[in-house]
Amino acid sequence: MSSLKLLSPAKVNLRLDVLGKRDDGYHEIRTVMQRIDICDELEISLRRRGIDILSDSKDMPQNIENIAYHAAKSILDRFKIDVGVRVFIKKKIPIAAGLGGGSSNAATTLIGLNRLLKLGLTRKELIKMGTLLGADVPFFIFEKSALATGIGDRLQGIKLPSPIWMVLVNPKIQVSTSWAYKNLNLNIGLTKKKNNISILPPVAQLSDVVDFLHNDLEHVTVKRYPEIQMIKEELIDKGAEGALMSGSGPSVFGIFSNRERADKAFDQLRFTNRDYTLFLSSSFDNKNQGGVNGSN
Numbered sequence: 001m002s003s004l005k006l007l008s009p010a011k012v013n014l015r016l017d018v019l020g021k022r023d024d025g026y027h028e029i030r031t032v033m034q035r036i037d038i039c040d041e042l043e044i045s046l047r048r049r050g051i052d053i054l055s056d057s058k059d060m061p062q063n064i065e066n067i068a069y070h071a072a073k074s075i076l077d078r079f080k081i082d083v084g085v086r087v088f089i090k091k092k093i094p095i096a097a098g099l100g101g102g103s104s105n106a107a108t109t110l111i112g113l114n115r116l117l118k119l120g121l122t123r124k125e126l127i128k129m130g131t132l133l134g135a136d137v138p139f140f141i142f143e144k145s146a147l148a149t150g151i152g153d154r155l156q157g158i159k160l161p162s163p164i165w166m167v168l169v170n171p172k173i174q175v176s177t178s179w180a181y182k183n184l185n186l187n188i189g190l191t192k193k194k195n196n197i198s199i200l201p202p203v204a205q206l207s208d209v210v211d212f213l214h215n216d217l218e219h220v221t222v223k224r225y226p227e228i229q230m231i232k233e234e235l236i237d238k239g240a241e242g243a244l245m246s247g248s249g250p251s252v253f254g255i256f257s258n259r260e261r262a263d264k265a266f267d268q269l270r271f272t273n274r275d276y277t278l279f280l281s282s283s284f285d286n287k288n289q290g291g292v293n294g295s296n
Helices: 067-079 101-116 123-131 137-142 177-182 206-211 218-224 227-237 259-270
Strands: 003-021 027-047 051-055 084-090 146-150 154-157 165-170 242-245 252-256 277-282
Touching: 003 101, 003 137, 003 242, 027 101, 027 165, 027 277, 051 067, 067 084, 067 101, 067 123, 084 101, 101 123, 101 137, 123 137, 137 146, 137 154, 165 227, 165 259, 206 252, 218 227, 218 242, 227 242, 227 252, 252 259, 259 277
Parallel strands: 051 084
Antiparallel strands: 003 027, 027 084, 027 146, 146 154, 165 252, 165 277, 242 252
């Protein structure tokens, strides 16, 4: 086998608490993340030499500027493999949208090359490699809903109601994660550690998920882009049980009690005059890429 195609899913942050800034410049966070079925498609191929990261999207960074390039290079360098890699990314996940598209592509590249090259790396080993690439990369290698702490690299699997139906709205604005953290007021915007969710309450029903929806970065991005708050309010008006900005934004998701209500809201929002990208989505749980050895 010299090539394979894999799905590379997006994620939403059902909760994001920023606890403080570390000495190394990163922020200590606590977040609940879930993969959703908005997916890029990656075709990973072996070639004679070099690493090429290409896409059907003119807006996506290519080659050395793309995190997937560094994922491929980390595999080839570690194992001193004299082979080239081509990754073609068919984009569906909006770029710089708070949905983890770049991190997901990097994780999928690691998983795919582990499979193509028959390296036999365990999930734990791949997660360790992913940590060096970006804070969200380990989550996508973990391949299940998780409570993430540290910089997002310490992962604890959690069981959420499934499926969770969402309408996701992207206002076609690109928001830099580093900008959002830089502008977070450390005295006002941080979640106090006493409000600890390191041990999650039982999440047996959708209402439990709605109850812990929260994002410390939301007020930062909303201050600059007030349409995010308008989108949240519109989703609630259309029947969402709760709505939240994902990650550093600007994408906003509304959670609905069932598919029928999500469908109805999606159809209603499609006929507004705003130039937004809309997705009807559900959770991507219990799906994996089959390129990881074992469960550790």
